[in-house]
Amino acid sequence: MDFRLGEKELALKEGIRKFAEAELPPDLVRNTVIDGEFRDFEFEISMSRKLAQRGWLVMSWPEKYGGRSASLLEQTIYEMEIAYWGIPGAWMGISGIQWVGPCLMMFGTEEQREKYLPLIASGQKDGVWCTGYSEPNAGSDFANIRTRALRDGDDYIINGQKVWTSVAHRARWCWLAVRTNPNAAKKHHGISIFIVDMKSPGVTVNPILNYYGRHHFNEVFFDNVRVPASNLVGEENKGWYYLMQSLAFERRSIAPTTYGNLKRILEELARYAGQTEYEGQLLSKNPVVRAKLADLAIDLEVLKMFAFQLAWRISQGQIPVYESSRNKIMGDDLMRQGAIIGADILGIYSQVDPDSKWAKLNGAIQGAYLGFPGQAIAAGTAEIEKSIIAQFRLGLPKSY
Amino acid sequence: MDFSFTEEQDMLRMSAKDFLAKECPKARVREMAKDERGYDPQVWHCMAELGWMGLVLPEEYGGTGASFMDLVILMEEMGRNILPGPFFSTVALCALPLLEHGSSEQKTKFLPQIAKGEAMWTFGLAESSGKHKASEVKLRAVLKGTNYVLQGHKLFVTDAHVADYILVAGRTGEGERPEDGITLFIVDARGPNVKMEAIPTIGGDRQFKVSFDRAVVSKDSILGKIGNGWHIADFILQRAAVLKCAEMSGACQAVLDMTSSYAKERIQFDRPIGSFQAIQHKLADMLIDVEAVQYLLYQAAWGVSVGLPSLWQISAAKAKANEAYQRICIEAIAAHGAIGYTMDHDIGLYYRRVKAAQFAAGDTDLHREVIAAELGL
Known part of the structure; x- marks a missing residue:
């Protein structure tokens, strides 16, 4: 065993710190959890371009698609640091960098790779993706999707509805899961993935505001949307397999980003406790505050090790079975813990609007508090993740 | 970064597993809890012959000069089996500080006795x-x-x-x-x-x-x-915290394995209880706890092994193990139902040992304080 970071990784951390100090406005609101991406689209995309220029945006991709074949360990460090500094624009609409790109490299045609990957890698507006998975009747029961794609000559015609589609209102492309065979023996076997141009006639995007009035996700309607057959990803009706891979990619990056986010929150809370007096005593001397922050720090250390362990396993060429689910549960749990402990420490100020001048710590705690319940549902609820661990790691019988 | 054990380490674990399965079945554990000495001298003798007491001691003192990580692996297996006896007291609490801080006369006199299994310490x-x-x-x-x-x-x-x-x-x-x-x-x-x-x-x-x-x-x-003895006491507490954590890690794994097997076998409502999500999710939580303890343990142990011990990583591991070992046992008993509450079942053996483990080499409060200080509080 060896848990040392190499010179490369340490240099990368240092590089990102300098980048953040130079490029981010000092008063940037760091309540990134509630905002997700794309509150200020122009600014975010400008940051994406700068990250691309540094060779960071898609660092783990091969050179021919605009990356520099960085190791997964470097990628993990990068994600931790990006989240720690709250650098926006790192994901190109969440989907593009994390799973669309990697999945196209695994399952796409060379033509698809050459067309779409450079757009993502260079940080352009036309490289922003959304992902169409959930539907009104397909949440955790994802294989129940009904959006239909019917072959028509050289095209497919798509009809149906997606929901909770993050950043669809900014995306140029949709990574869309549809049903191509409604008569398959198992519903998992009739699913395919298509690349859909969001500018196609028949695509309608309606905003769904989250409970804090922020516009992050949408419902998307497909009304006789014509898509060329060359936009099918991999083989028809094999989509479920690609989807599982894409979800594994998505879940992998949750631990590093949550780690970075919370590490910053923990440090800010420790600083705040060291500067705030109550009844003649600094909060940092209060045994309850000390114990709560220490517990958060311990679990954060667990999350860090989980993130590294998963990256290491993938880098050994192994296919992780349950680790992404483990990390997702741990990350979500910790975000909740951090938000609640943070709110406890801020006390009555934890209710202040994160954008208000009254907000402590730039509203980061309110951002986490408002954001964690949503983050915990995206990409698989804790219940789904735990069932995956039980069945695929512990070998317990299927429960559904 | 490397999360794998060496081939030698895998072999050490396997041979410890085999030896303990044979020489330290749960019937022996129960017997020893009533025994006046509390350990089996025959087993102790065999352990010395296998080189366990002298594992990390240099050859000149009758040891094999293995790494601290090797000792952690061995003690995980001891914890998995609940090996009774004064191994922890002798090796973790005393042999390590003797080696690090003893005079050459003290080392020459005492360490070979320990390696041969002839002397016990606390x-x-x-x-x-x-x-x-x-x-x-x-x-x-x-x-x-x-x-x-x-x-x-x-x-x-x-x-x-x-x-x-x-x-x-x-x-x-x-x-x-x-x-x-x-x-x-x-x-x-x-x-x-x-x-x-x-x-x-x-x-x-x-x-x-x-x-x-x-x-x-x-x-x-x-x-x-x-x-100037406190810094030696501190040295002992740090090393012993990691090694106690190793025992707890093995115990946690044993309890999870036991519970997961039971969930596959026990039939209620015409199906294994492990097919119910209430049980599945409990077991998933236990697995996450088990792995949390393992990776914090390995991180801390690696630091000690390469001569870069991190006080804060050690404390994180022990504080986590204190919390997780207890929770895993409680959840395991709940998943077993009434059988888990009986003298005949092995779960109770682990649960009853939680408190001794938690308070060995620093309780949770002490280790949290180390971390609070590290956070600058």
Whole structure:
């Protein structure tokens, strides 16, 4: 065993710190959890371009698609640091960098790779993706999707509805899961993935505001949307397999980003406790505050090790079975813990609007508090993740 | 970064697993809990022959010079089997500080005895508060001629009844800080004026009050320097915290394995209870706890192994193990139902040992404080 970071990784951390100090406005609101991406689209995309220029945006991709074949360990460090500094624009609409790109490299045609990957890698507006998975009747029961794609000559015609589609209102492309065979023996076997141009006639995007009035996700309607057959990803009706891979990619990056986010929150809370007096005593001397922050720090250390362990396993060429689910549960749990402990420490100020001048710590705690319940549902609820661990790691019988 | 064990380490684990499965079945564990000595001398002898007591000791002292990580692997397997006996007391609490801080005479005299399994040791630190803190060391040691005279007592001293020597933290002076003026003495456990009284515990392990009533210790029997013993005590607590954590990690894994097997076999409502999400999710939570303990343990142990021990990583591991071991046992009993609450079932053996493990080498409060300090609080 060896848990040392190499010179490369340490240099990368240092590089990102300098980048953040130079490029981010000092008063940037760091309540990134509630905002997700794309509150200020122009600014975010400008940051994406700068990250691309540094060779960071898609660092783990091969050179021919605009990356520099960085190791997964470097990628993990990068994600931790990006989240720690709250650098926006790192994901190109969440989907593009994390799973669309990697999945196209695994399952796409060379033509698809050459067309779409450079757009993502260079940080352009036309490289922003959304992902169409959930539907009104397909949440955790994802294989129940009904959006239909019917072959028509050289095209497919798509009809149906997606929901909770993050950043669809900014995306140029949709990574869309549809049903191509409604008569398959198992519903998992009739699913395919298509690349859909969001500018196609028949695509309608309606905003769904989250409970804090922020516009992050949408419902998307497909009304006789014509898509060329060359936009099918991999083989028809094999989509479920690609989807599982894409979800594994998505879940992998949750631990590093949550780690970075919370590490910053923990440090800010420790600083705040060291500067705030109550009844003649600094909060940092209060045994309850000390114990709560220490517990958060311990679990954060667990999350860090989980993130590294998963990256290491993938880098050994192994296919992780349950680790992404483990990390997702741990990350979500910790975000909740951090938000609640943070709110406890801020006390009555934890209710202040994160954008208000009254907000402590730039509203980061309110951002986490408002954001964690949503983050915990995206990409698989804790219940789904735990069932995956039980069945695929512990070998317990299927429960559904 | 590398999360894998070496081939030799895998072999060490396998051979420990095989040996303990054969020599330390649960029937033996139960028997030893009632036994006067609390361990099986035959097994102890075999362990010495396998080189376990001397695993991390250099060859010149009869050891095999293996790494600290190797010892962690071995002790994970001991914890998995709940091996009874004074291995932790002798090796973790005493052999390591003797090797690190002993004079060459002390090392030459004592370490080969330990490696051969001929001598047992233990460490007396806590007093009536039970806390492993310098401020709680009140036992007096007064110089009379060429000897020190010890007056006071130590509580919760493990395996003192079979120990040949006890490492005793005594106060030889006062200083600005409570850490100043503490000295570690090597005391003949069977010497005059050393008395023992058993403290019965729920774990069935052996802990004692050891009283020193004008016990005489020669000046040569000081480990390290006079008045400078706390940093050795600290060294012991750090190494022992990692090794106790290793035992707890093995125990956690055992409890998870046991519960997951049971969930596959036990039929209710015409199906295995492991097909119910209420049980599945409990087990998933247990698995996450198990792995949390493992990776924090390996991180801390690796630091010690390569000579870069991190106080804060050690404390994170022990604090996490304290919390997780307890929770895993409680959840496991719940998943088993009434059978888990019986004397015949093995789960209880683990649950009953939680408290002893939690308070060994620093309780949760102590380790949290280390982390709070690291956070700058």
